[in-house]
Amino acid sequence: MGRSVKYVLVVGAALLSAFVVRRTGSLPPTPYRLSYPPYFGNRTNVGDDNPLTVEGVALGRRLFYEKRLSRNSTISCASCHQQARAFTDGQAFSVGFDGVRTRRNSMSLANLLWVRNFFWDGRASSLEAQAVVPLTDPHEMGQSMDSSVEKLRVSGFYETLFGGAFGAGGITADRIVKALGQFERTLISADAPYDKYIRGEYQLSAEERAGLALFFGRANCGNCHGGPKTFNETYHNNGLDRVPADSGRACVTRMGYDRGRFRVVTLRNIALTGPYMHDGRFATLGQVMDHYSEHVEPGETLSPTLRDTMNVPVQLRLTAVEKNELLAFLRSLTDSAFVTDKKFSDPFVTLK
Amino acid sequence: MKKKFLIVVVAAAFCLPGVGAFSQTAPAYSVKVSGEVTTPLTLTAADLTAMPRTTATARDKKGVAHTFAGVAIADILNKAGVTTGRQLKGENLAKYLLVTCADNYQVVFSLAELDSSFTDRVVILADQVDGKPLPAGTGPFRMVVPGEKKPARNCFQVTGMVVRFAKE
Numbered sequence: 001m002g003r004s005v006k007y008v009l010v011v012g013a014a015l016l017s018a019f020v021v022r023r024t025g026s027l028p029p030t031p032y033r034l035s036y037p038p039y040f041g042n043r044t045n046v047g048d049d050n051p052l053t054v055e056g057v058a059l060g061r062r063l064f065y066e067k068r069l070s071r072n073s074t075i076s077c078a079s080c081h082q083q084a085r086a087f088t089d090g091q092a093f094s095v096g097f098d099g100v101r102t103r104r105n106s107m108s109l110a111n112l113l114w115v116r117n118f119f120w121d122g123r124a125s126s127l128e129a130q131a132v133v134p135l136t137d138p139h140e141m142g143q144s145m146d147s148s149v150e151k152l153r154v155s156g157f158y159e160t161l162f163g164g165a166f167g168a169g170g171i172t173a174d175r176i177v178k179a180l181g182q183f184e185r186t187l188i189s190a191d192a193p194y195d196k197y198i199r200g201e202y203q204l205s206a207e208e209r210a211g212l213a214l215f216f217g218r219a220n221c222g223n224c225h226g227g228p229k230t231f232n233e234t235y236h237n238n239g240l241d242r243v244p245a246d247s248g249r250a251c252v253t254r255m256g257y258d259r260g261r262f263r264v265v266t267l268r269n270i271a272l273t274g275p276y277m278h279d280g281r282f283a284t285l286g287q288v289m290d291h292y293s294e295h296v297e298p299g300e301t302l303s304p305t306l307r308d309t310m311n312v313p314v315q316l317r318l319t320a321v322e323k324n325e326l327l328a329f330l331r332s333l334t335d336s337a338f339v340t341d342k343k344f345s346d347p348f349v350t351l352k
Numbered sequence: 353m354k355k356k357f358l359i360v361v362v363a364a365a366f367c368l369p370g371v372g373a374f375s376q377t378a379p380a381y382s383v384k385v386s387g388e389v390t391t392p393l394t395l396t397a398a399d400l401t402a403m404p405r406t407t408a409t410a411r412d413k414k415g416v417a418h419t420f421a422g423v424a425i426a427d428i429l430n431k432a433g434v435t436t437g438r439q440l441k442g443e444n445l446a447k448y449l450l451v452t453c454a455d456n457y458q459v460v461f462s463l464a465e466l467d468s469s470f471t472d473r474v475v476i477l478a479d480q481v482d483g484k485p486l487p488a489g490t491g492p493f494r495m496v497v498p499g500e501k502k503p504a505r506n507c508f509q510v511t512g513m514v515v516r517f518a519k520e
Contacts, residue, residue: 255381
């Protein structure tokens with residue numbers, strides 16, 4: 001065979017394979033550009049093996065709302081994480097596919113890109129590891145990952161979407177949680193009045209300003225919920241019970257001093273995410289403020305930030321006016337654009 | 353006695369399924385030293401008692417000074433085989449110590465800040481205050497950084513120390 005013939009064959013084969021690649025949808029997916037304010041910082045939590053792509057995020061959104069992922073195809077992630085409620089469900093404890101309630105309160109999903117410890121007790125270190133738990137928990141979505149893969153496969157239309165997002169290799173358990181993780185990392189809430197205030201685009205009202213001063217001052221909320229993200233990666237016993245019924249962080253570490261400690265969660269959209277605390281015991285933000293104001297319980301593991309130098313619980317003794325000021329400030333953390341953003345809504349509804 | 357109480361009540365409280373219920377024997381409190389070390393360590397209360405002891409003073413929220421006793425961080429780093437003293441030059445100056453506490457609070461020191469060839473200040477890992485064990489909430493092990501205006505690095509319930517290179 002002549003040299004030029006060989007060349008033609010090689011080039012021809014390359015062109016053909018490129019054509020085949022395009023037809024099967026395994027062209028490399030398009031990188032997804034995350035956009036967030038610089039004041040959130042860049043200590044993000046994205047696995048090297050799961051970079052965000054446009055196709056992966058779109059697939060993840062679909063899976064987030066996909067009821068086939070529950071055992072009797074009645075609930076999806078979005079059942080307990082509803083966008084209008086900043087991805088919570090308004091319940092103290094959520095109802096699984098079988099009607100049984102969970103043992104902890106459904107967590108708000110916002111700014112997860114920066115979270116490094118998931119669940120109230122921080123037992124998962126990635127969104128991918130987190131997702132497996134509610135998907136397979138016998139009383140939440142109640143379905144093995146293998147069954148989920150199979151149900152998506154027989155639906156007929158997921159094969160192409162997985163190919164577009166991850167290339168050849170079809171639908172796998174690993175890819176299901178990766179796509180979910182990609183979508184969840186795009187849930188960035190950064191357009192509340194408080195953000196506009198930080199950016200110099202909004203003047204806080206007198207009441208909000210007084211609330212902000214209390215939040216970072218005398219009430220000391222900012223000690224744990226400070227910084228524009230309003231959470232930090234720490235665990236505290238905030239004095240709910242003298243003897244906690246739920247061991248919290250100690251369930252993971254088995255250390256006595258972690259008993260009754262729970263993650264410091266975000267206050268973003270907090271006016272939408274009641275009831276509050278890991279067990280949803282407080283129906284309103286007013287009750288939450290009453291707790292920190294008058295009812296912090298002593299206990300072995302009570303956070304040092306809630307004790308005075310004599311080790312006695314600090315009760316803030318807020319006046320009614322101060323509570324209203326704090327409430328006004330907390331409401332300025334509500335991001336109405338986030339909870340109505342079509343990018344995060346149910347794609348099955350949008351498609352109809 | 354206090355510790356025994358903790359373990360018992362912990363066993364009585366509920367944990368979520370699959371998270372691992374408590375056994376009656378909770379692990380002993382310790383500080384793990386890892387990262388850019390030649391000898392990773394898991395220091396228990398007994399290990400700290402057996403090491404060279406030193407003291408440091410720090411003020412509480414009310415400004416009252418207390419004497420803390422424990423082990424110099426420099427000695428812990430030496431024991432772990434970290435690049436201290438004469439080795440603390442060149443690229444080793446781009447190393448830092450990340451201290452993690454039980455509540456996941458984290459603070460950073462540059463190695464030079466902790467080294468006696470750079471500074472006379474002795475930062476310690478304390479296990480006693482005013483001659484007594486640290487109180488619940490701050491013990492069994494805490495940092496004491498003398499002379500700092502803010503107490504934010506005097507962190508409580510230390511569980512880990514990791515030495516790393518800054519990788520910029």
